[in-house]
Amino acid sequence: MAYKYNGKVIRAGRAWSSDAGHHPANWMLLTDEAKAEIGLVYEADPVVASFDNRFYWAAGIERALDDVNETNEDGTAMLDINGQQVVTKGLKSNAIAQVKETAAGLLAPTDWMVVRSAENGTDVPSATLAYRQNVRAASERIETAISGATTHAAFMALYDVPVVDGEPSGNAPINDWPEA
Numbered sequence: 001m002a003y004k005y006n007g008k009v010i011r012a013g014r015a016w017s018s019d020a021g022h023h024p025a026n027w028m029l030l031t032d033e034a035k036a037e038i039g040l041v042y043e044a045d046p047v048v049a050s051f052d053n054r055f056y057w058a059a060g061i062e063r064a065l066d067d068v069n070e071t072n073e074d075g076t077a078m079l080d081i082n083g084q085q086v087v088t089k090g091l092k093s094n095a096i097a098q099v100k101e102t103a104a105g106l107l108a109p110t111d112w113m114v115v116r117s118a119e120n121g122t123d124v125p126s127a128t129l130a131y132r133q134n135v136r137a138a139s140e141r142i143e144t145a146i147s148g149a150t151t152h153a154a155f156m157a158l159y160d161v162p163v164v165d166g167e168p169s170g171n172a173p174i175n176d177w178p179e180a
Contacts, residue, residue: 003040010040055091055156062152066090091155095146095174103139106177107132134178145173 049059070078070086078086149155158174
């Protein structure tokens with residue numbers, strides 16, 4: 001919010017001058033009518049629509065679900081310095097990459113057991129093998145859900161935590177990983 005005089009912002013707590021004379025730093029104490037008489041105009045800050053930048057570039061401007069092959073103004077393929085097509089990754093590609101990274105992070109603490117088993121035949125505990133299989137199955141399930149989202153709304157719904165009887169229940173489909 002701002003008061004303006006002839007288009008210039010007048011700051012609260014600072015003296016200023018107008019065609020009508022000098023105004024003290026406490027000019028904000030004037031009534032609305034007195035402010036209007038000396039030419040002050042109140043302008044509210046513009047309302048900026050909120051948006052979730054995970055899914056939108058700006059309010060009402062959705063990020064692409066699928067990868068986009070970029071083109072030049074003349075419609076020809078935009079190429080990088082190596083002559084390769086410039087591709088802007090879509091929401092799906094980025095989400096799948098994140099799922100793969102999460103799965104790798106969940107498997108990493110037990111990778112040594114699998115390596116040890118391969119190298120010298122030491123048994124991997126069955127609970128560990130089951131957990132690792134559950135992580136891989138969850139990764140596949142989440143990636144399939146991401147790939148199957150055909151609309152922006154369907155993709156965003158993957159991030160919604162289920163609600164049962166008005167209370168959050170469980171994990172959002174995009175974050176439905178097994179417990180260790």
